[in-house]
Amino acid sequence: MPGPLDGVTVLDLSEWIAGPYATKLFADAGADVIKIERPARSGPAGDPSRGVGPFHGGAPHPEKSGTFFYFNTNKRSLVLDLTQEAAREAFLRLVDRADLVVESFRPGVLDRLGVGWDRIHARKPEIALVSLAPFGQESPYRNYKLTDLTLFGMCGEMYSMGVQDAEPIKMYGTAALVQSGASAAAAAMAALTVTETQGIGQHVDLALADLQFNGTDRRHAAEIGYQFSGRKSLRAAGTARQILGGVYFCADGYVMFVSSAQYLDRVRAMLGDPDWLRDPKWDDPAVQLDPDAIGEFDAYFLPWCLDRTKREIWTEARAHRVLCGPLFTVAELFDDEHFRGRGFFAEFEHADLGRVEIPGRPVIMSATPWQNRRPAPRLGEHSREILAEAGFDAAAVEGLVASEAAFAAQAAS
Amino acid sequence: MSAKRPLEGLRVLDLCVVWAGTYATCILADMGAEVIKLENVHVFAPMTRGGRARPPKAIMTGSMAWGTGYPNNEPGPRAWNYCPTFVQLYRNKKSVTIDLTSEQGQALLRPLIEQTDVFVENNAAGTAEKLGVDYDSLRAIKPDIIVLRAPGYGLSGPYRDARTLGAHLESVTGHTLLRGYADRDPSQTSAIFAGDHMAGSQAAFAIMAALRHRRRTGEGQLIEMAQAEAATPMVAQAYMQQAFTGVAPETVGNRSIYGFAPHNLYPCRSPGSAEDGGDRWIAITVTSDAEWRALRGEMGDPEWARTADLDAAEGRLARQDEIDQHIGAWTRDQDDYDLFHSLQRVGVAAAPVLEASRVFDDPHVQARELNAPQMLPDGLGPYLFNNPPYKFPATPLTHERPPVAMGQDNEYVYTQLIGLSQEEYQAIVDAGDAGMDFDADIP
Numbered sequence: 112m113p114g115p116l117d118g119v120t121v122l123d124l125s126e127w128i129a130g131p132y133a134t135k136l137f138a139d140a141g142a143d144v145i146k147i148e149r150p151a152r153s154g155p156a157g158d159p160s161r162g163v164g165p166f167h168g169g170a171p172h173p174e175k176s177g178t179f180f181y182f183n184t185n186k187r188s189l190v191l192d193l194t195q196e197a198a199r200e201a202f203l204r205l206v207d208r209a210d211l212v213v214e215s216f217r218p219g220v221l222d223r224l225g226v227g228w229d230r231i232h233a234r235k236p237e238i239a240l241v242s243l244a245p246f247g248q249e250s251p252y253r254n255y256k257l258t259d260l261t262l263f264g265m266c267g268e269m270y271s272m273g274v275q276d277a278e279p280i281k282m283y284g285t286a287a288l289v290q291s292g293a294s295a296a297a298a299a300m301a302a303l304t305v306t307e308t309q310g311i312g313q314h315v316d317l318a319l320a321d322l323q324f325n326g327t328d329r330r331h332a333a334e335i336g337y338q339f340s341g342r343k344s345l346r347a348a349g350t351a352r353q354i355l356g357g358v359y360f361c362a363d364g365y366v367m368f369v370s371s372a373q374y375l376d377r378v379r380a381m382l383g384d385p386d387w388l389r390d391p392k393w394d395d396p397a398v399q400l401d402p403d404a405i406g407e408f409d410a411y412f413l414p415w416c417l418d419r420t421k422r423e424i425w426t427e428a429r430a431h432r433v434l435c436g437p438l439f440t441v442a443e444l445f446d447d448e449h450f451r452g453r454g455f456f457a458e459f460e461h462a463d464l465g466r467v468e469i470p471g472r473p474v475i476m477s478a479t480p481w482q483n484r485r486p487a488p489r490l491g492e493h494s495r496e497i498l499a500e501a502g503f504d505a506a507a508v509e510g511l512v513a514s515e516a517a518f519a520a521q522a523a524s
Numbered sequence: 525m526s527a528k529r530p531l532e533g534l535r536v537l538d539l540c541v542v543w544a545g546t547y548a549t550c551i552l553a554d555m556g557a558e559v560i561k562l563e564n565v566h567v568f569a570p571m572t573r574g575g576r577a578r579p580p581k582a583i584m585t586g587s588m589a590w591g592t593g594y595p596n597n598e599p600g601p602r603a604w605n606y607c608p609t610f611v612q613l614y615r616n617k618k619s620v621t622i623d624l625t626s627e628q629g630q631a632l633l634r635p636l637i638e639q640t641d642v643f644v645e646n647n648a649a650g651t652a653e654k655l656g657v658d659y660d661s662l663r664a665i666k667p668d669i670i671v672l673r674a675p676g677y678g679l680s681g682p683y684r685d686a687r688t689l690g691a692h693l694e695s696v697t698g699h700t701l702l703r704g705y706a707d708r709d710p711s712q713t714s715a716i717f718a719g720d721h722m723a724g725s726q727a728a729f730a731i732m733a734a735l736r737h738r739r740r741t742g743e744g745q746l747i748e749m750a751q752a753e754a755a756t757p758m759v760a761q762a763y764m765q766q767a768f769t770g771v772a773p774e775t776v777g778n779r780s781i782y783g784f785a786p787h788n789l790y791p792c793r794s795p796g797s798a799e800d801g802g803d804r805w806i807a808i809t810v811t812s813d814a815e816w817r818a819l820r821g822e823m824g825d826p827e828w829a830r831t832a833d834l835d836a837a838e839g840r841l842a843r844q845d846e847i848d849q850h851i852g853a854w855t856r857d858q859d860d861y862d863l864f865h866s867l868q869r870v871g872v873a874a875a876p877v878l879e880a881s882r883v884f885d886d887p888h889v890q891a892r893e894l895n896a897p898q899m900l901p902d903g904l905g906p907y908l909f910n911n912p913p914y915k916f917p918a919t920p921l922t923h924e925r926p927p928v929a930m931g932q933d934n935e936y937v938y939t940q941l942i943g944l945s946q947e948e949y950q951a952i953v954d955a956g957d958a959g960m961d962f963d964a965d966i967p
Binding site for chain 1: 527528530531543547550551555570571575576579580582583584585593594595596597606608609610611612613659672677678680681682683685686687688689691692693694695696697698699700701702703704705708710711712713714715716717718720721722724725726727728729730732733734735736737739743744745746747748749750752753754756757758759760761762763764765766767768769771772773777778780781782787788789791798799800801805807808809811868871872873874875876877878879880881883884887888889891892894895907908909910911912913914915916917918919
């Protein structure tokens with residue numbers, strides 16, 4: 112069965128993490144995503160994410176980047192030197208056949224390359240261009256840069272993450288960029304919907320910053336909470352939290368309980384209805400925030416945790432419907448019977464890497480399944496076939512390659 | 525004919541709880557769909573319109589503003605309509621109260637389902653079956669309906685029935701061990717709910733993709749999202765490192781997983797302390813040798829920074845603790861916004877770490893009109909609420925309706941959609957099922 116976006120063609124000029132995650136969702140849903148990569152000029156060829164790890168086997172290599180692989184599954188790669196007119200003409204011929212264009216250059220770059228919104232719109236009025244820039248196309252900060260740390264620090268709710276006697280602390284890796292990329296995918300899908308249902312093209316202006324500011328990772332709640340009742344979204348003060356509100360040691364690691372005391376009868380059942388927990392004072396939400404009460408509770412609760420492994424605790428919690436989660440490592444997750452049994456991991460065969468297995472689909476669609484059609488592309492792997500599809504005959508394709516307007520990969524060794 | 529918003533004309537029923545599904549339907553509402561929240565005055569779904577229907581005033585001042593900071597530290601007449609944890613996600617939506625635990629309620633829902641394009645829920649697995657709104661029941665009424673179900677761990681497997689919030693999902697998917705301070709025990713970590721953004725966005729994407737399939741084929745479908753699976757892209761590089769190298773990823777705190785250095789937070793001139801929300805920090809990230817030279821120049825080319833080994837990324841990585849000390853000494857007495865502008869002007873990605881109250885005054889936030897004043901029920905407000913953050917020039921997306929109160933659209937839904945007469949609707953009101961208050965005995 113084809114994916115839900117079968118027949119959709121996306122021209123993808125985006126780079127690094129956020130844009131490629133947005134277009135990965137399109138590719139995994141069955142769209143033909145043509146990843147247009149840059150040739151070697153002032154820097155190495157291709158998406159800069161080819162230059163960062165983790166590298167398969169450990170040594171840096173542009174076809175062995177785990178970052179590039181993960182964010183570019185199911186796409187095809189075309190290398191175009193858009194500073195050349197012949198490459199721009201090839202790009203516009205692809206626009207003729209495409210349904211959506213996505214880019215993540217700094218504002219103004221696409222115009223300077225001669226394939227900006229005006230030229231795309233003149234060529235095909237019903238197609239949308241989705242621009243995903245750090246601060247958008249129109250902003251006092253439009254020329255400023257963003258990285259995951261600065262994005263989360265300024266626009267996400269980093270300030271209140273961590274503890275008061277240390278600096279605020281970020282999420283892992285590029286989590287904030289991926290969040291903004293996921294939101295951008297939804298917006299780009301809406302833009303495609305407008306093209307398909309109304310025949311209207313438009314230049315959609317998205318900012319990574321805005322998708323964090325107005326997304327849903329606590330910042331929206333901290334903003335309104337401040338207006339309601341003052342500045343209270345602070346980092347945690349030492350041990351002060353609430354009953355069953357944090358990470359607890361256990362026999363082999365850690366478990367997290369948060370908001371679990373809201374259903375205290377379930378906790379009572381999980382703990383075997385001990386005498387000490389029968390006191391109705393524990394049901395009082397004010398007591399649940401009281402530091403002395405937290406200490407008293409933990410004196411009973413921590414020994415119970417330390418007698419059990421994280422999986423044993425979670426089994427007990429699940430049986431009694433108590434909010435809980437063990438802290439797993441990714442190694443544990445690759446072996447986990449739940450995720451493995453659900454078929455979450457996706458296998459790909461790659462020319463340079465052999466068989467690899469990585470986390471798979473975000474959703475299961477009953478009529479239009481998520482697909483693993485191909486691994487992340489090698490640089491320029493599909494240049495010749497894509498140019499041929501755009502209507503260039505064999506001699507013209509070789510002319511583009513010879514003039515370095517396009518670059519085509521050699522077959523894998 | 526004027527342009528319509530992307531999903532205008534489509535109707536979505538929203539039986540979502542907490543954040544993930546609620547954010548998905550917020551996106552659909554922003555895109556123009558008519559989203560109707562299905563609520564029940566007899567059942568308080570915890571962590572959906574608050575931790576409790578009637579929170580005691582005693583907890584108002586006690587913890588995080590985003591958890592319990594109700595307007596003016598008062599629970600107010602209907603606390604469920606202004607819990608700060610959730611209220612932002614109710615924009616552009618409608619709300620009806622209907623008792624789906626009763627046969628009568630399920631019968632009343634039937635004509636509404638017939639006029640529905642998309643049904644979204646993210647309750648614990650099994651809840652939809654109990655309420656008669658699982659996929660098979662819904663498609664028996666509306667064959668081409670699109671149903672998205674997003675329980676924490678999916679509809680199959682040993683963890684299916686686990687009760688979970690975003691914080692627990694995050695622990696299970698590996699994020700809690702990967703983030704946090706490199707030099708502190710994970711038990712000092714605070715709970716966050718980052719996976720909801722991922723689940724909500726991707727759910728909205730999948731629904732729009734399924735709508736496309738329906739336009740082309742007439743076929744609806746069931747979309748199953750395990751929120752735990754949808755959250756894994758946030759830790760993609762850790763999974764890839766495990767898969768590609770077999771070496772376990774490390775916890776690096778605010779440092780770069782790619783070895784870029786310097787890459788950290790640095791203290792700035794602060795009007796207060798962490799205890800009162802007044803400490804200030806600037807994030808500075810150097811991702812190339814050219815950016816390092818630019819940063820060094822802004823610092824006045826100090827002697828310590830001029831050694832040749834720092835010209836390359838490897839050298840800076842090897843001495844990043846020492847570099848961080850020097851940068852911190854340089855930033856300590858400076859204003860975070862001044863540093864932000866001066867570093868960005870020379871091409872270094874830097875940004876102030878904004879405490880929430882400072883967001884509204886930021887020139888970018890104002891220029892992009894990210895917020896707009898809205899009134900809440902019971903005469904509360906105006907407060908600045910988030911606008912849809914997507915700039916669609918041909919089909920503008922705006923904050924059309926302020927956050928919806930529970931039951932606000934009862935009359936519209938019962939009379940105009942379900943098709944009851946005024947008398948029949950009044951009977952539902954009199955029976956206590958259509959209303960704007962939770963039952964008085966719900967705490």
